[in-house]
Amino acid sequence: MTLWRSIRGTLAALGVTLKAIFRRPATIPYPEVKRVPAPRYRARIVLTRDPRGGERCVACHLCSAACPVNCISMQAAEGPDGRRYAAWFRINFSRCIFCGLCAEACPTLAIQMTPDYELCRRDPLELVFEKEDLLVEDGGKDRDYDFYRHAGIGVAQARGEGSEEEPPADVRSLLP
Amino acid sequence: MNPLWLGLVLTAVKLVVVLAALLTMAAYMVWVERRLLARMQLRLGPNRVGWFGLLQPLADVIKMLAKEDTVPAQADRWVFLLAPAVTACMALLTFAVVPFGPPLSLFGQEVPMVVSDLNIGVLFFLGLSSLGVYGVALGGWASSSKFALMGAVRGLAQLISYELSMSLALVPVLMLAGSFSLSDIVAAQAEVPFVVYAPVSFAIFLVSILAESRRTPFDLPEAESELVAGYHTEYSGMRFGLYFVGEYINMIVLGALTTVLFLGGWHGPWLPGLAWFLLKVGALAFFFIWVRGTLPRLRYDQVMHLGWKVLLPLALVNLLVTAGILLGVRA
Numbered sequence: 071m072t073l074w075r076s077i078r079g080t081l082a083a084l085g086v087t088l089k090a091i092f093r094r095p096a097t098i099p100y101p102e103v104k105r106v107p108a109p110r111y112r113a114r115i116v117l118t119r120d121p122r123g124g125e126r127c128v129a130c131h132l133c134s135a136a137c138p139v140n141c142i143s144m145q146a147a148e149g150p151d152g153r154r155y156a157a158w159f160r161i162n163f164s165r166c167i168f169c170g171l172c173a174e175a176c177p178t179l180a181i182q183m184t185p186d187y188e189l190c191r192r193d194p195l196e197l198v199f200e201k202e203d204l205l206v207e208d209g210g211k212d213r214d215y216d217f218y219r220h221a222g223i224g225v226a227q228a229r230g231e232g233s234e235e236e237p238p239a240d241v242r243s244l245l246p
Numbered sequence: 247m248n249p250l251w252l253g254l255v256l257t258a259v260k261l262v263v264v265l266a267a268l269l270t271m272a273a274y275m276v277w278v279e280r281r282l283l284a285r286m287q288l289r290l291g292p293n294r295v296g297w298f299g300l301l302q303p304l305a306d307v308i309k310m311l312a313k314e315d316t317v318p319a320q321a322d323r324w325v326f327l328l329a330p331a332v333t334a335c336m337a338l339l340t341f342a343v344v345p346f347g348p349p350l351s352l353f354g355q356e357v358p359m360v361v362s363d364l365n366i367g368v369l370f371f372l373g374l375s376s377l378g379v380y381g382v383a384l385g386g387w388a389s390s391s392k393f394a395l396m397g398a399v400r401g402l403a404q405l406i407s408y409e410l411s412m413s414l415a416l417v418p419v420l421m422l423a424g425s426f427s428l429s430d431i432v433a434a435q436a437e438v439p440f441v442v443y444a445p446v447s448f449a450i451f452l453v454s455i456l457a458e459s460r461r462t463p464f465d466l467p468e469a470e471s472e473l474v475a476g477y478h479t480e481y482s483g484m485r486f487g488l489y490f491v492g493e494y495i496n497m498i499v500l501g502a503l504t505t506v507l508f509l510g511g512w513h514g515p516w517l518p519g520l521a522w523f524l525l526k527v528g529a530l531a532f533f534f535i536w537v538r539g540t541l542p543r544l545r546y547d548q549v550m551h552l553g554w555k556v557l558l559p560l561a562l563v564n565l566l567v568t569a570g571i572l573l574g575v576r577a
Contacts, residue, residue, distance in 0.1 A: 087286045097290045
């Protein structure tokens with residue numbers, strides 16, 4: 071009985087491999103055929119702009135704090151209107167592990183992941199992307215989102231004029 | 247030109263042609279195996295060097311010749327350097343007695359399509375197949391590495407467990423043909439190949455040569471998941487290449503021997519003799535690759551069990567039954 075089972079098992083296995091020869095290989099011959107990844111694929115990181123064309127990044131350092139491999143660094147600065155921005159912003163893609171934690175941490179949706187996975191350079195130093203390399207002229211995944219219309223007290227508009235804000239209460243009228 | 251010189255020249259030509267054909271076939275066997283195995287695993291296999299990767303063997307040879315030929319500091323130097331040649335030479339030598347086509351008429355002379363028509367061809371093959379394992383044993387021993395030694399010990403243990411049943415499976419063939427010469431064995435199969443008369447012998451011999459070729463279901467001496475690379479762990483460059491090529495030459499030679507002993511050699515309808523021979527050898531080589539792509543490695547004790555407790559008694563019973571039937575038929 072065991073012998074018969076062994077023989078049958080062996081023949082069945084041989085049948086499986088024989089059938090596999092005539093199936094289409096699952097391999098994608100890469101440089102000739104390029105796979106199109108899903109839109110939410112996590113590869114090269116970009117810095118996006120708000121609907122008005124300004125930089126979204128407010129240099130809050132949350133992305134570099136979230137980064138498990140410490141590949142993001144920046145220097146915060148303040149514009150004449152009191153709006154914060156990054157004086158310089160640097161991502162070292164030779165360190166980046168494309169985990170997406172920076173994009174999750176970003177309160178202004180400035181830092182986003184794109185499906186461009188062909189990040190290969192002869193010189194590792196070319197993988198250190200500066201702010202001008204990272205900035206794109208687009209809103210990325212959520213084009214209409216504008217951080218300063220929701221928050222950023224007194225920077226882009228006066229107090230209480232944000233889209234989800236109520237006018238400031240008169241403290242004296244609240245007295246009992 | 248007198249007949250002696252003509253004979254010598256013809257032998258030399260045959261030697262060169264057979265050697266070149268065998269080495270080319272062995273090199274392309276690597277390519278065929280890699281492509282086929284890849285397709286069995288839904289991959290593409292080597293397809294970068296040349297058209298369909300057909301220049302891959304050439305690229306491999308260039309790579310291996312360019313690699314450094316290292317010898318471990320503790321190694322037994324001369325044995326280490328010579329051992330790879332043993333495996334490859336024994337595999338090549340075996341082909342000397344294999345008839346690969348019908349006799350040819352050249353310059354008014356009958357030229358047999360075999361390098362040397364020994365009258366003890368089968369014994370020659372059995373002797374060389376046992377000697378071939380010396381390459382494994384000496385290479386593993388001389389490396390003075392524990393993995394290589396383990397591989398060598400396994401190679402020897404495997405040899406004694408399959409060799410007896412292999413030889414015994416050949417005895418019915420010898421009884422049927424009444425000769426030790428491979429040419430006579432082929433001639434005796436002009437009508438019906440021996441696989442019809444001795445199917446059990448064929449099955450035992452097939453399993454035994456799978457073990458003899460030291461390939462996947464029986465690749466204990468190499469066992470890359472346990473012993474790094476087994477007996478050739480310490481080898482690099484073309485010395486490793488010699489072991490590697492030896493394995494593929496061995497595969498072709500064993501396929502050729504199975505063809506000659508059981509499948510009727512170059513006999514077959516419609517096609518010329520050499521084409522039939524190559525077709526049968528190719529089919530057996532495909533079988534080897536197919537089995538490698540399918541079956542996992544047997545455990546150490548399972549090989550011993552299979553050899554001593556299954557194949558050997560089966561071969562003995564098969565021998566007795568065949569002898570009895572032959573006696574009855576011929577009486």
